[in-house]
Amino acid sequence: MEFEWTPYKDSTIREVIPDEFFVNPNAWHMNVSLVMYTTIEMHETVRVLR
Numbered sequence: 523m524e525f526e527w528t529p530y531k532d533s534t535i536r537e538v539i540p541d542e543f544f545v546n547p548n549a550w551h552m553n554v555s556l557v558m559y560t561t562i563e564m565h566e567t568v569r570v571l572r
Contacts, residue, residue: 529550
């Protein structure tokens with residue numbers, strides 16, 4: 523089975539994307555860092571309600 527990727531096949535989506543992005547497919551590729559912020563709070567067990 524072969525998979526064919528057809529991003530933005532819907533014409534209503536394609537009309538808002540500038541043509542320069544469809545001419546140069548490398549414009550869609552980038553390497554970026556994934557930054558995730560997580561907050562962990564420590565609580566005393568005698569002060570936390572169940």
